[in-house]
Amino acid sequence: MTLRFGVVGTGAIGREHIDRITNKLSGGKIVAVTDVNQESAKQTVEIYQLDAVVYPDDKALIADENVDVVLVTSWGPAHEATVVAAVEAGKYVFCEKPLATTAEGCMRIVEAEMKQGKKLVQVGFMRRYDSGYVQLKQVIDNNEIGAPLMIRAAHRNPIVGENYTTDMAVTDTLIHEIDALHWLVNDDYKSVQVVFPRKTKYSHDKLQDPQLFTIETNSGIVMSVEVFVNCKYGYDIQCEVIGEEGIVKLPEFSSVVMRKDEKLSTGILNDWKYRFMDAYNVEIQDFIDSITKKGEPEGPTSWDGYIAAVTSDACVKAQQTGEKEAITLQERPAFYNEKELQTV
Ligand SMILES: NC(=O)C1=CN([C@@H]2O[C@H](COP(=O)(O)OP(=O)(O)OC[C@H]3O[C@@H](n4cnc5c(N)ncnc54)[C@H](O)[C@@H]3O)[C@@H](O)[C@H]2O)C=CC1
Numbered sequence: 336m337t338l339r340f341g342v343v344g345t346g347a348i349g350r351e352h353i354d355r356i357t358n359k360l361s362g363g364k365i366v367a368v369t370d371v372n373q374e375s376a377k378q379t380v381e382i383y384q385l386d387a388v389v390y391p392d393d394k395a396l397i398a399d400e401n402v403d404v405v406l407v408t409s410w411g412p413a414h415e416a417t418v419v420a421a422v423e424a425g426k427y428v429f430c431e432k433p434l435a436t437t438a439e440g441c442m443r444i445v446e447a448e449m450k451q452g453k454k455l456v457q458v459g460f461m462r463r464y465d466s467g468y469v470q471l472k473q474v475i476d477n478n479e480i481g482a483p484l485m486i487r488a489a490h491r492n493p494i495v496g497e498n499y500t501t502d503m504a505v506t507d508t509l510i511h512e513i514d515a516l517h518w519l520v521n522d523d524y525k526s527v528q529v530v531f532p533r534k535t536k537y538s539h540d541k542l543q544d545p546q547l548f549t550i551e552t553n554s555g556i557v558m559s560v561e562v563f564v565n566c567k568y569g570y571d572i573q574c575e576v577i578g579e580e581g582i583v584k585l586p587e588f589s590s591v592v593m594r595k596d597e598k599l600s601t602g603i604l605n606d607w608k609y610r611f612m613d614a615y616n617v618e619i620q621d622f623i624d625s626i627t628k629k630g631e632p633e634g635p636t637s638w639d640g641y642i643a644a645v646t647s648d649a650c651v652k653a654q655q656t657g658e659k660e661a662i663t664l665q666e667r668p669a670f671y672n673e674k675e676l677q678t679v
């Protein structure tokens with residue numbers, strides 16, 4: 336069985352996912368595309384030589400009975416309307432982060448999905464498919480370092496654009512740690528506080544950079560997460576979990592070691608695309624396989640999208656107040672408890 340994808344948003348990551356579904360993965364095919372920029376949609380069909388219909392908007396694409404899956408790679412604020420419409424039409428959905436820009440929006444998706452009586456939606460939190468994170472989780476789940484007590488993490492981008500503002504350090508960037516860290520330790524968040532260290536001269540007026548988030552979980556694990564998006568030297572993701580009996584850390588990205596000019600050096604990547612390339616491949620292959628073999632996606636759910644949105648709202652509030660802000664989730668519906676999420 337081949338899953339037929341309709342893509343909403345043919346920008347950067349939309350095209351990358353189209354490329355991987357068409358040329359690298361198995362079991363999927365692009366049959367429809369749309370973009371508010373119709374030229375971009377048409378160009379995409381040409382560039383990737385797709386046998387796909389170009390639709391004027393997401394509604395027309397969702398209505399196509401040849402579309403089994405709606406791949407949502409438009410801008411964040413547009414996600415909710417497309418996902419709700421696709422779910423109401425009974426289509427599977429793979430939605431890039433954020434699932435919706437508000438917790439209420441995510442809850443509307445949760446409700447629409449529960450009404451359909453089966454899981455249809457997966458959120459693009461690809462770190463759960465990164466081999467380093469998967470190894471970290473196995474070590475923690477096997478109790479090899481005892482109970483986790485603290486996490487030290489860092490999310491560093493070399494540079495961001497002029498339109499990237501202080502809140503986007505949360506909604507665009509920290510959101511990946513928000514999803515990955517509670518998943519790593521099987522715990523829910525309780526509170527968050529933010530401090531702003533001395534600002535780098537490389538940042539602009541509307542961006543406080545770097546930022547340091549202290550997030551506490553219900554069991555008392557304290558997570559210190561740095562977001563630094565003008566770090567200059569490269570794209571760098573760090574995560575170290577300190578347990579009662581040992582410490583486990585993400586591996587460094589593998590690169591050759593060079594001896595030259597009296598120096599021993601190794602490369603650092605400069606872009607998330609390369610750092611998480613394998614994770615995106617595994618993530619989307621797993622999405623395709625779980626639907627074709629088991630009838631529903633098994634990756635991050637709409638409820639995970641909701642957790643991320645509630646936490647993200649609290650982090651943005653904490654940026655504004657400077658106070659410790661509570662992170663309060665509604666009770667998890669049994670619908671999202673059915674089985675443990677599977678990853679690679
Ligand atoms: N998982 C990850 O690591 C990453 C996730 N993302 C997420 O993917 C999404 C897209 O990001 P990019 O591709 O970088 O942005 P982009 O700006 O390159 O592409 C977005 C495309 O969506 C189109 N679009 C916007 N609203 C639309 C609508 N209502 N209907 C149809 N088309 C619409 C735009 O015209 C544009 O072509 C964002 O939500 C972003 O946060 C982006 C980069 C990495």
Ligand SMILES: O=C1[C@@H](O)[C@H](O)[C@@H](O)[C@H](O)[C@H]1O
Binds near residue numbers: 492508511
């Ligand atoms: O999702 C992503 C980007 O949108 C974001 O801007 C980067 O900070 C993240 O590292 C990347 O994974």
